[in-house]
Amino acid sequence: MEGHDSTAVNIVEETPKERKGKAPLLATPPGGSSTRKPLAVVQPGAPKAAAAGYRRGLAVFDVVLRIAGVATALAAAIAMGSTDQTLPFFTQFFQFKASYDDLPAFTFFLIANAITATYLVLTIPISIVCILRPKAVKPRVVLMFFDAVMVALTTSAAGGAASIVYLAHNGNSDANWPAICQQFNDFCQKISGAVVASFLSVVVLMALVVLSAFSL
Template structure:
C-alpha cells in the first residue's frame, strides 16, 4: 500500500559491541615518573667518608708515633754508677714502630688531595686504583710495626720464664702503659686503612 513504510531495526549483538572501541575514549592515565637520582651521588658520599677516615687515620698513626717516641721512665732508685731507665729506642722494634707510624701518618696526609679529587670527579677510576694499591702497602707496613711492638709489650707485661726474661712492667709501670696505648692506637690506624681499601673497592 502507498504510504506504508517498512523499517528494519538492526540491533548489535553483545559480541559485536564488545569488540568496538569508543570513539571518544579517555586516554590512559600516565604513571608518574620518579625523578632520577644524580649519577655518582653514592660515589661522592664514599669519597667524603674516605676523607674523614683518612683524617682519623692520621690522628691514630701520629698519636701512636708521638706516644711511643716520647716514652721513657727513670726509676727513682739509682746510684752514681747504676741508673735504671727505659726508653723506646732501647729496642729496635719500638724504633721501627715510630718510623712506620710516622710514615703512615704522612702518607695519609699526602693522599687527602687525591680523595678530594674523587669528591669532585667521582667517576674517575685511576685515583681509586692508586689509593687501593698504596693503602694496601701501608696496611702491611703498619701491621708489621704494630705486631712487632705488641710482642715486646707482651714480654714486658708477662716476661718469659723459659728465656729468663723477667717482666719489667711492675717496675716501669708508666713506661708500659704508654707503649701499650701506642700499640692500640697503631692497630686503630690499621683498621682505618682496611676500611679505606673497602671503600675504594666499593667506589670502583
C-alpha cells in the first residue's frame, strides 16, 4: 500500500540436504508413551555402609568369642588348681597323695591359662571400641598380634599337660613309669577335663586371629 513501508520476510524452507548431520529430534511413538527406561540411581555411600556393617558384625562376634575364651581358660585354670587327691590308705612313713603342684608342667599349665583368661578380659573393652568404630585399624592389629602370642602360650601349656595326662593314664613301660589313674581316679578326671578346656581356649584364640585378619 502507498504511504506505508512494507517489510517482506522471506521464509526459506530447509531442505533435507541441509538438515543432514544434525541430531534428529526424539520422536514419541504413537500413544504418547516413551520407550526409554529410567536410569537407576546408585548412592555412592552404599558400599562403604555395607563394609562398615560387615566389620561391625565381626567385632560383635569377636566380643562373644572373647567371653567364651575367658570361660574356657578360667575353667581350665580352676580345674587344675583344685586338683588334689589323697588315697584313704597309707603306711607309717608314706601317704599316697597327688596334687597338680607335684609336676612343673601342671604348674605352668595353671599359670598360662590364668594369664590367657586375664588377657581376654582386658581386651574385651578394645573389642567393644572396634564395634563403635568399625573402620579403626590399629586396635585390630594390636589384638591380632597379642592373640597370636596367646595362641602360642596356651598351646604350649596344653600340649605339655596333655603329655603328662597320657602318662598318667597309660604309663610307660620302657621308662618304668606306671599308670596312676587306677588309683587316683578323681585326680586324672580333673586334669583331663582341664586339658580339654584349655584346648578349647586355643580354638577360640585361633578363631579370634582369623576374625581380626578378615576385619583388616
